[in-house]
Amino acid sequence: MRARGLRALVGGALVLGAVAALAIFGLASTSSPAGGRPAPALPRESLSGPRLTLASLLSGSGRRRHAALIVFWASWCTSCAQEAPAIESFFRSAEGHDRMVGVDWSDPETGQARSFIRHYKWTFPVLRDIEGTVGNDYGLGAGLPDTFVLNARGRISQVLRGPQTVSSLRSALARAERS
């Protein structure tokens, strides 16, 4: 009886795991609200380009604050490689320029991370969260890549789970600009 109970519990846990896996990998292009909480501070270390703070990300080169995107990725993440060309294209577009920063999360091998950036010819700034604690503050944990959409007030207006496209990034940023 007890063994049956344990099996049932383990079975339940497996189902839970399967549901979780679906949640992780089945919602590649969906988004979810994050309650509009203030965005935690960005990592201090730069991997590529200038060292941005939240304030400099949200103000860009102008005086007026605007919405922005923070893309968490890692060199070991295959879905990040899938998304990589799209986010560079978005950064090079009029809507995306100066509105985006990448954060390399929990990726201790700097060489691999730099190779990834070179391979995909990324030109946008990338910060480094080597200990993974900034990503933890943001609420990662359900998979990479994760894109946090910030409104002009520096609040997280949306979280985009999984690989994004130029179109989904453009729409999310436009929505955040209005929020």
Next chain:
Amino acid sequence: MRKNGLNLRVMLSLAVLVLAAGVVALVAIGGSSSHAKQQREQARTDHFDAAGVLEPPKPAPALALNNSLGQPVNIDQYRGKAVLVTFLYTNCPDICPLIASNLRVAQNLMSASERAKVQLIAVSVDPKGDTRKAVAAFLKSHGLSGRMQYLIGSAKELARVWEAWGVGASRDAQQPQFINHNGLVYGITGSGKRLTLYTPEFKPAEIVHDVPLLAAR
């Protein structure tokens, strides 16, 4: 008058029903000592942040294999510590690197004394692909060299462990380079019992919270 009498009857009936429901609830909740005991057990486990708690906990299945350095590792040698056991393969494109990274982040969030109370163990689900070299590269890539015991073995040795732990591991029929396996992390108590379960998308904070509790039990 008739209306008042009707209301009184309705109210009395309702009172009787409420009373009966209350008695039934009391009997169900506290009427037997076994139920009370179960409740006390439940109360003791409520404070875990894990997605699942196995009560009553049973001794963890046997786990004795070599690590990627060729050194023998037995889960029993970590008595007194919380042990987090998961099943991975180095060529895994999605959940394995995520689980490994989140375990590392959890360790990073712990104090030195908390870190001393936990041991990470990964068991290979790919006897062919998880060579010593591949495992060393995986651990280095995720900052887990010296922090995680990644156990490997022959197909026969590993199959025995998978069976004991109830972990199905099989090549994907459509994409044979990938292996289907469960992505759970098992929390083992300091006394060697399997108690908690974490889903692949667990938050590092859940592990940080539960490790001292697991180590103490």
